[in-house]
Amino acid sequence: MTEFGKGLVRTETNIPGLVVFDLPVHGDSRGWFKENWQREKMTALGLPDFGPVQNNISFNDAAGTTRGIHAEPWDKWVSVATGRIFGAWVDLREGATFGAVFTAELDPSRAIFVPRGVGNSYQTLEADTAYTYLVNDHWSPDAEYAFLNLADETAAIDWPIPLSEVEISAKDRAHPRLADVTPIPPRxxxxxxxxxxxxxxxxxxxxxxxxxxxxxxxxxxxxxxxxxxxxxxxxxxxxxxxxxxxxxxxxxxxxxxxxxxxxxxxxxxxxxxxxxxxxxxxxxxxxxxxxxxxxxxxxxxxxxxxxxxxxxxxxxxxxxxxxxxxxxxxxxxxxxxxxxxxxxxxxxxxxxxxxxxxxxxxxxxxxxxxxxxxxxxxxxxxxxxxxxxxxxxxxxxxxxxxxxxxxxxxxxxxxxxxxxxxxxxxxxxxxxxxxxxxxxxxxxxxxxxxxxxxxxxxxxxxxxxxxxx
The missing domain is CATH 3.40.50.720 (NAD(P)-binding Rossmann-like Domain)
Incomplete structure (x- = not known):
């Protein structure tokens, strides 16, 4: 259930640059309203002014829909519009934190900033779940990604719904284990x-x-x-x-x-x-x-x-x-x-x-x-x-x-x-x-x-x- 009345709060994670934000959501008997992205307030709390250029929406019919761990070459601001998700993030960048894992549940009152090179995956916990993400680069077929298998033993993500029971694409099931992932270099x-x-x-x-x-x-x-x-x-x-x-x-x-x-x-x-x-x-x-x-x-x-x-x-x-x-x-x-x-x-x-x-x-x-x-x-x-x-x-x-x-x-x-x-x-x-x-x-x-x-x-x-x- 979405929590109303929270203040805008920034919370660091164990992955450098991956930051969770609690968002103020205002609701009554008619529904709710929130500022999904507010540049002035969020940059004042230390969020990079990352300059989004594209806004995407992912809609998921059923609870348990699970999308693979993808690390794109751009930054993302991910926020739930309706429903609830379990998110797993794995650092796939070159450096000391390569392979670090962070997990959290997101609903409309929580959002997360995902820096370039951090793999992100989402499992829906409710039917008809939709989440949006702002990105600071346009999609390109030439962009270089990194991927990690959802079942990787090293990351050992504790999925709320077992992977054997959820909807996963064949492509996501075929992604490599951590030992075979080429780390993403810095920009x-x-x-x-x-x-x-x-x-x-x-x-x-x-x-x-x-x-x-x-x-x-x-x-x-x-x-x-x-x-x-x-x-x-x-x-x-x-x-x-x-x-x-x-x-x-x-x-x-x-x-x-x-x-x-x-x-x-x-x-x-x-x-x-x-x-x-x-x-x-x-x-x-x-x-x-x-x-x-x-x-x-x-x-x-x-x-x-x-x-x-x-x-x-x-x-x-x-x-x-x-x-x-x-x-x-x-x-x-x-x-x-x-x-x-x-x-x-x-x-x-x-x-x-x-x-x-x-x-x-x-x-x-x-x-x-x-x-x-x-x-x-x-x-x-x-x-x-x-x-x-x-x-x-x-x-x-x-x-x-x-x-x-x-x-x-x-x-x-x-x-x-x-x-x-x-x-x-x-x-x-x-x-x-x-x-x-x-x-x-x-x-x-x-x-x-x-x-x-x-x-x-x-x-x-x-x-x-x-x-x-």
Missing amino acids: KILVVGAAGQLGRALRAEYAGADHVEYATRADLDLTAPDLESARRWREYGVIINAAAYTAVDVAETPAGRRDAWAANATAVGALARIAAANAITLVHVSSDYVFDGTKDAPYDETEPVAPLGVYGQTKAAGDAAAATAPRHYIVRTSWVIGEGKNFVGTMASLAERGVDPSVVDDQRGRLTFTSEIARGIAHLIDSEAAFGTYNLTGGGQPLTWAEIAREVFTLTGHDASRVTGVSTEDYFAAATAPVAPRPRNSVLDLQKIRATGFEPADALDTLRRELIR
Whole structure:
């Protein structure tokens, strides 16, 4: 019998992400009414905002109708419309809880959220039972399922009505035992811009992870008009945008300006639309160039942007676009050093070749190695940190470019006094091509990401390891 007058209550189960909800049902002599799905109230209680796109109804004529244990590649919200069911859920996802079982009875006053990869089965306890389920992907013949036999000895489900006495399809009777089930992997992570410095660092960070895919521009053109149909996007849980136009000086030219806006703003907007439509987490990498560098203290995540040049303007626009995705991490960094041509490598080469460089000494910031950015991105994703913007640079004391150059000279066994400090104006005085304006203060406050449990490695310690190894 349906219980009237209960409050909306969330109850965790032994299967991660599988959550039971008691629903308020209001009834009188005429019948009853309930809010079957109320996004604002249920997300306030911690239910994922899973974005349902399809509503299905299963009607069952007789008590004892039993439907097989199916794990679909989407999330489900299951609620009884009339009658009563016994439900059995088995975790068929990769991980420590593979094979975990939870059972419960559901009537119109109870519902359950079933995350992707958790097998679900229902046995009706009354005739004319109907239950509804909202799902956050459209049915597809190409979707990959996992199945478990209803009589599996390891799961050992205690069915109220013995399986020998109920209606079961021949297909459900033929499903495999747990030992033969292939666990469902997590939703895929897609790294775009995989050929760049950060892309290569992300390959190293996720080495051996089968659910991570990599795409270069040749594989996936983010400016193509058919981007939204280029993949079955519902299979992805995260997109990491490691693609960017970073030629800050060339961006000041007519051709460079077009390319910078296309890569750093338009493409990000396209990814944000895909992320929003498919409940994907978008990770976007930003830059200290979104600030003008006039502040005399570190920039935190709440500071209004004020870019000086085209590159900074396009990155600020990309940040605004990325923020339209409900699930987003904007990772703001500075002074990036990665595999390939970079400032550290250039200084080490000059030191070895006996060249005494003049290096800018009126810009201040922290080096950030791409390995550190990759580690921080993985941390935000794995820890399920609150969505939003996070500063992520190397730790330690801020330095000028000239001070970093002297460190490179010293660490490679050369005389640091060979490095001469000069102003930005003097350094670029003889330039014949356009020069982008640089922020003088590129120091980013790191308290927010530290609060998530991530401790940025000291930039100089990382520099020493990179040069001495």
